[in-house]
Every structure is written in structure tokens, then in C-alpha cells.
Amino acid sequence: MATSVHPTAILEPGALLGEGVEIGPYAFVGSEVRLGEGCILHHHASVVGKTEVGPNNEFFPFSSIGQKSQDLKYRGEPTFLSIGSGNRFREFVTVNRATGEGGRTVIGSDNLFLAYAHVAHDCVVGSRCVFSNNATLGGHVRVDDCVTIGGLTAVHQFCRLGAYAMLGGCSKIVQDVPPYCLVDGNPARLRSLNLTGLRRRGFAEEALKSLRRAFRLLFEEGKNLSQGIEAVESSGEAAPEVVALLDFLRTTERGVTR
Known part of the structure; x- marks a missing residue:
């Protein structure tokens, strides 16, 4: 050629x-x-x-x-x-x-x-x-890998976007975005797991169930981040995706979009 x-x-x-x-x-x-x-x-x-x-x-x-x-x-x-x-x-x-x-x-x-x-x-x-x-x-x-960023979305310097995250269009990102999650808004807020995106990427339903349980303990029960991480650890959730999510949250430097 x-x-x-x-x-x-x-x-x-x-x-x-x-x-x-x-x-x-x-x-x-x-x-x-x-x-x-x-x-x-x-x-x-x-x-x-x-x-x-x-x-x-x-x-x-x-x-x-x-x-x-x-x-x-x-x-x-x-x-x-x-x-x-x-x-x-x-x-x-x-x-x-x-x-x-x-x-x-x-x-x-x-x-x-x-x-x-x-x-x-x-x-x-x-x-x-x-x-x-x-x-x-x-x-x-x-x-990180497999992130989707919507149109007209701006990400502040030094932020980190976790794997398989989805950022809605016209969003303003000023803190880290957790992996596997969907954020949207100005400023952005955490909306849900990126379930549609994860299914399209071939994630098994069992992995999605584990992530849903972890997401609820982390973000839907009024706990602060440390309390949420401790709750997931105490629950015994050990799916690789949940481990990756917790590792990301432990190492955030700018805080996490919630």
C-alpha cells in the first residue's frame, strides 16, 4: 500500500x-x-x-x-x-x-x-x-475507557471521568464523575447508573445487579461518601465492577459529582 x-x-x-x-x-x-x-x-x-x-x-x-x-x-x-x-x-x-x-x-x-x-x-x-x-x-x-461525553459539555481542569460513564449534553463538570454512572446538568448532578450504556457494552445482568445495590448504598440513602463506601464494604459486594467503583471513589481528589 x-x-x-x-x-x-x-x-x-x-x-x-x-x-x-x-x-x-x-x-x-x-x-x-x-x-x-x-x-x-x-x-x-x-x-x-x-x-x-x-x-x-x-x-x-x-x-x-x-x-x-x-x-x-x-x-x-x-x-x-x-x-x-x-x-x-x-x-x-x-x-x-x-x-x-x-x-x-x-x-x-x-x-x-x-x-x-x-x-x-x-x-x-x-x-x-x-x-x-x-x-x-x-x-x-x-x-478512562469507554466514556461518552455529550455535546456542548465542558469538563473543569484536573477532573477525572470514570470508565463507562455518560455525561449528558450541555453539562458543567466540576468534580470527578464515578465510573458506570450517568451525570447531567449545570452544574452536573449524579442521575443514575448508565444502565443502557452498560448493556450496550455487554455487561452481564448479574454485574448490573451488583452495581445497582452498590449505587443505592453509596448515593441513595443519604450517607456521606465515607459512610457509603463502608456500607458497600460491609454488604459483601465483591463484583469486579463494584471493586473498581470503590477504588475510584477512595482516590478522588476533587470530590465526586453527586
Whole structure:
């Protein structure tokens, strides 16, 4: 599979392209970029900076990947962006490199970023996530695997979004979002377990029953977080999903959306 570069594209000296890469009209690839095999840059897409891209990523028109951090503390020191495989970056998506020398923004694999989504400096995004249109992450946000972020939702810096969480559209996220849960609102509030999403992801009904029992003890009986965790531990719930939920809650630094 041959690499293809349109005559109007700009490929700076030093850029490395894997086998089968396609660079469309007026696209731009910076000198320090490494593109894995099978990547596609549609017209007017740009990938710049110290950016490493795995195989089979697709960059739609006017996406801007690897630009320097927008953090006011950034002074031009060398920072990085790492992208896994099989991601799709739709029109006008922006992903920034890190702030602070040697820092790294990280994107996993098989994510879908819809138009105008933004990933700020020093974020870590897992795999198989969906960012709806205009979903926005502040700096240093961590997004675990299989998270869905609704359109026009903004996440405050340093927040963490737990695996399989669902964030409703137009939400304002200022604290951590527990895994397996659905939050919505401005500011966001915890609404329920993300049962529809979990079933679509293939979770067994027994696991969902365990999570429902844990959710009730944690969030529906008026206990504070420590009391809720203690109640779940005392109940003997030991499903892996419940263990993961408790581990997340114990390690929160910004507090939990409730």
C-alpha cells in the first residue's frame, strides 16, 4: 500500500510517514510528526509539534492536532502528544500538546471525536470513548475507557471521568464523575447508573445487579461518601465492577459529582 501526498499538501522536512499514509489537499504535517501506517489526513487537516501518531487514524478537514498548549504558563519548552490507533478526529477538532518540559498529552485508541471537540494540555484519554460535538476538556483531565461525553459539555481542569460513564449534553463538570454512572446538568448532578450504556457494552445482568445495590448504598440513602463506601464494604459486594467503583471513589481528589 503506497503512501500518497497531494501536490498541494505541505510536508515539512523531517516528518516521518508510515506505509499507506494519505495526505490530502492543503493538509500540513510538521517536521517532528510521526504518522503510523494507514493514517489519513483529509484536506486542510494539520498535525504539528512533537506528535507521535499510531496506525489507522483519520483526521478530517480543519482538525488541528498537536498545536502548543494554550496554558498561559507555557513558555515554549519541548512537550509531546501521543495518539494510539484507530481514532477519528472530525472537523475542527483540536488536541494540544502538554505544558511543562517533557510533558505529554495522551490519546488512546478507537476514540471518536466529533466536530469542534477539544482536548487541552496534559489530558489523558483512554480508549473507545465518544466526544460529542463541542465536548471540551480543560487541562490535566483524565478520561478512562469507554466514556461518552455529550455535546456542548465542558469538563473543569484536573477532573477525572470514570470508565463507562455518560455525561449528558450541555453539562458543567466540576468534580470527578464515578465510573458506570450517568451525570447531567449545570452544574452536573449524579442521575443514575448508565444502565443502557452498560448493556450496550455487554455487561452481564448479574454485574448490573451488583452495581445497582452498590449505587443505592453509596448515593441513595443519604450517607456521606465515607459512610457509603463502608456500607458497600460491609454488604459483601465483591463484583469486579463494584471493586473498581470503590477504588475510584477512595482516590478522588476533587470530590465526586453527586
